[in-house]
Amino acid sequence: MTGGRRSVEEHAQHVAALLEPLGSIPPAQVPLARALDRTLAEPVHAPISLPPFRNSQMDGYAVDAASVAAVPATLAVQAVIAAGDAASTLTAGTALKIMTGAPIPDGADAVVPVEDTETDEAAGTVTVHHTTTSGMYVREAGSDVHAGALLLPAGTLLAARHISVLAAVGLTDVPVRGRPRVAVISTGSELVTPGEELGPGKIYNSNGPALAASAAANGAEVTSIAHCEDDPEEFAAMIAHAVAVADVVFTSGGVSKGDFEVVKDTLEPRGGTFVSVAMQPGGPQGTAVVDGVPILTFPGNPVSALVSFEVFARPLLREIAGLPAIASGTRPLTIGLESIPGRRQFLRARLDGDGVAPLPGHGSHLVAGLATADALLDIDPDITTLESGDLVKVLPL
Ligand SMILES: Nc1nc2c(c(=O)[nH]1)N[C@H]1C(S)=C(S)[C@@H](COP(=O)(O)OP(=O)(O)OC[C@H]3O[C@@H](n4cnc5c(N)ncnc54)[C@H](O)[C@@H]3O)O[C@H]1N2
């Protein structure tokens, strides 16, 4: 604690301990069509070789290289082999017209590209102008990967190129790390859902969609998104639903010092802990466990809610889902800044060449300003002034 406030590190440890059981979510077998951005839970070995059979790299003529050792060489063309045809046999001293991807006939060991030949349709012959060597333009079976070899190690974050090879070896589904199920509850009687009428005193709910998007972007499966009036009974019912469908619940609003702090008022009597964390934004934080399911209660201000997610939830969700950690680093400031003493500040900023520039405006309601940021500056509580050129910790958004 610092001055009655819990440090960011202490709160992060507390949250990590609460979310620890999520580390044992079992892996899932998912179809390739839903495997993008998932993380392989186990290594995948090639069930077949690639290419599965010896095939042509060019549209041209399959020959025995020895038969075109002296050029020009004119050979009878026996037939045409298309991609998809079954294997055929080349009669010695002749050629077979062959398409890219078609199986190389037995007896052939090279392909002469069509550009290096002259065809006499009437005579049924091809004249080859350049000599070739055994293996030229032949794609050997297994030259990419052999059956049984390691295709992708466990931990691979599946991108299109991985889906490509998994499909190429004929796999229909793959074992991936389980995703934590997340429920999001936005609280506040002032909130209306986009699409509804914005009556007097009302604002659109932005935390619900933002927290759901943040969770989904960091490896979670969002199973419930709900909005609750500042009504303890309604909130208690929503919590009961949320813990039934999720592994972790995020709430926003209702945790500070007002008359209608529905989250705090409902969860504190049920063993929840509500603290002030020495950070800005995101000071008021709470946690609870209901029916064994951890609940993180973020403050309602939109910037505070998202910064809270970035600092406390994002690293853990990514670890649980097997996603790589977000690489934070340091960069020189392109503009100097002032910071409040005693609070770890997370300032909105924009990457600027090799440096980083803090954005103007510190209010936690500045959601349009937040949308122009692509990073947070992580300023230690004991720092009050930084000059242009000073190195700062940067957390990419
Ligand atoms: N007397 C004090 N007042 C406040 C303190 C304090 O220490 N003493 N802390 C301030 C800080 S810092 C924050 S952050 C907020 C946190 O308050 P709550 O978590 O109780 O949040 P609300 O009061 O419900 O809402 C705050 C603010 O954010 C807007 N909001 C809430 N939910 C949403 C949403 N889903 N989408 C968009 N905007 C939302 C809400 O309308 C309020 O304007 O408390 C300060 N007050």
Ligand code: MOO
């Ligand atoms: O922490 Mo509040 O989260 O400063 O706006």
